[in-house]
Amino acid sequence: MNQDELKQMAAAAAIEYLDYDMVLGVGTGSTANCFIDLLAEKKHMLEATVASSEATAERLRSHNIPVVELNQTNGLSLYVDGADESDEHLNLIKGGGGALTREKIIAGASEKFVCIADQSKLVKVLGAFPLPVEVIPMAQSHVGRVLAKMGGKPKLRDGFVTDNGNIIIDVVGLDLTDPKGFEHRINNIAGVVTVGLFSERPADVLLLASEDGIQKLTR
Numbered sequence: 001m002n003q004d005e006l007k008q009m010a011a012a013a014a015i016e017y018l019d020y021d022m023v024l025g026v027g028t029g030s031t032a033n034c035f036i037d038l039l040a041e042k043k044h045m046l047e048a049t050v051a052s053s054e055a056t057a058e059r060l061r062s063h064n065i066p067v068v069e070l071n072q073t074n075g076l077s078l079y080v081d082g083a084d085e086s087d088e089h090l091n092l093i094k095g096g097g098g099a100l101t102r103e104k105i106i107a108g109a110s111e112k113f114v115c116i117a118d119q120s121k122l123v124k125v126l127g128a129f130p131l132p133v134e135v136i137p138m139a140q141s142h143v144g145r146v147l148a149k150m151g152g153k154p155k156l157r158d159g160f161v162t163d164n165g166n167i168i169i170d171v172v173g174l175d176l177t178d179p180k181g182f183e184h185r186i187n188n189i190a191g192v193v194t195v196g197l198f199s200e201r202p203a204d205v206l207l208l209a210s211e212d213g214i215q216k217l218t219r
C-alpha cells in the first residue's frame with residue numbers, strides 16, 4: 001500500500017464520526033483533502049462546514065458543500081484534520097501546509113478533534129519534523145533570534161505567505177520533550193501568532209492507517 005492509499009484509508013475511517021446536522025470543522029493538507037472528497041457523498045448529513053484554510057474552503061465549495069465562517073456558528077461538534085507528527089499522547093505538530101493558526105482556532109472551538117494520518121506520523125518524541133511558527137512579518141529576525149537562543153535552528157519558509165498575511169519560520173533542533181511548556185514559551189515570543197505545537201488542545205482521537213488496518217488511539 002502506498003502513502004496515498006493509507007491517507008485515503010485514514011480519511012474513510014473518520015467518516016464514521018459524522019452525525020446528522022453537525023457543523024464540521026475541516027482541516028488542510030493532502031489527508032484532509034482525501035476526507036473532503038469522501039465528504040462529498042455525505043454532505044446531506046451536514047448543516048455546514050468551517051474551513052481551516054482558503055484552499056480547503058475552495059475544495060469544499062467545489063463539491064457544493066456549504067462553508068460558513070466560524071463566527072456564524074456556536075462552536076463545532078467535530079474537527080477532522082491531518083498532522084505532521086503525533087506522539088502517543090496525541091500531542092501534535094501541525095502546520096506543514098501553513099494553516100496552523102486557523103487549524104488551532106478550529107481545534108479549540110471543537111468538541112471533538114479526530115486526527116487522521118498514516119502510521120509514519122506517529123513518533124516517540126515530537127520534533128523530527130521542522131516545527132512551523134507563524135510570525136508577523138516585522139518580527140521575523142527578532143523571533144528567529146529568540147528561537148535560536150532556545151536551541152533551535154530557524155529557517156524562513158521561502159516565498160510563503162499564510163492566509164492571514166504572515167510568514168512561517170520552520171524550526172529544527174528544539175528539544176520538545178515538554179511540548180506543552182514549549183507551546184507556551186514560543187507563543188509568548190512577541191511577534192509569534194501561533195506555534196504549530198498542539199499540546200494545550202491535542203487531538204482526542206488519532207486514526208492511524210497502516211498495512212494492518214486502522215489503529216485508533218485516544219486520550
Ligand code: 5RP
Nearest residue numbers: 029030031082095096097099
Ligand atoms: C496543514 C497541516 C496538515 O494537517 C499537515 O501538514 C499534514 O498534511 P498532510 O496530510 O498533507 O500530510 O497541519 O497546515
